Amino acid sequence: MNAVESLRRLKVGDVAVIVKVAAGGELGRHIRDMGLAPGVEVMVMGRAPLNDPVELKVKGYCLALRNNEADHIMVRLEGRP
Numbered sequence: 001m002n003a004v005e006s007l008r009r010l011k012v013g014d015v016a017v018i019v020k021v022a023a024g025g026e027l028g029r030h031i032r033d034m035g036l037a038p039g040v041e042v043m044v045m046g047r048a049p050l051n052d053p054v055e056l057k058v059k060g061y062c063l064a065l066r067n068n069e070a071d072h073i074m075v076r077l078e079g080r081p
Helices: 025-033
Strands: 004-006 015-021 041-047 054-058 061-064 071-077
Touching: 015 025
Parallel strands: none
Antiparallel strands: 004 071, 015 041, 015 071, 041 054, 054 061
16 A cells, blocks of 8 residues: 655656645635545646646646645555656
8 A cells, every 4th residue: 555645745757646635724725626635636747947836637637736735735656657
């Protein structure tokens, strides 16, 4: 069984499933409104030159997420290229 870790720690090409959104309030709602909820598969498509933000593919669309937001999303790694 793969360990649960922060989405921030994933590398380009990694595929993971969201286990938990550990943010509440406005930030938690913002994250879930982007489609990032438990059970959803995400793939890291790229990172900016200073590693922030991270580009993700979620449900067939791409979005960018700041590292301070990614810190609140716990994932289980499913695949690494």
